[in-house]
Amino acid sequence: MKNSDAIVPNFHPKFFWEYKYENIDWEEAYKMVIERIVERGEQKEVDELVRFYGYERVIKALKEEIYFMPDFGIANATKFFPELTREQMYCYINRKDKPYHWI
Structure with a gap:
């Protein structure tokens, strides 16, 4: 099945500019x-x-499968999902003591 035939989420293309x-x-x-x-x-x-991926899949990805997010992304995740703490997120645990080179 081609992607054009599949069910797709309703996101504006601007989020995927590249x-x-x-x-x-x-x-x-x-x-x-x-x-x-x-x-x-x-x-x-x-x-x-x-709605598209399901709550459990989104939370699992944020906790275990996404290996990097900038600080603002981690903050947004805990804002959108208040039951989620940054300490539960691999991307935070993996880099919390590693400063960004561009800051």
Whole structure:
């Protein structure tokens, strides 16, 4: 099945500026999509993320599968999902004592 035939989430293409939107494989790219929307989206995009992927899959990705998010992305994740703490997120645990070289 081509991606154009598949069910796709309702996100504005601006969130995926470096990709050809119509060619995104939403299942294969789920970690990138979750990371991007949590970092740059608002509540309505996060609601669509949960609707499309399911709450458990989003939380699991944030906790265990996304290996890097900037501080603002981690803060957004805990804002959108208050039951989630940064200490539960691999991306925080993995880098909490490692300062960014650009700061």
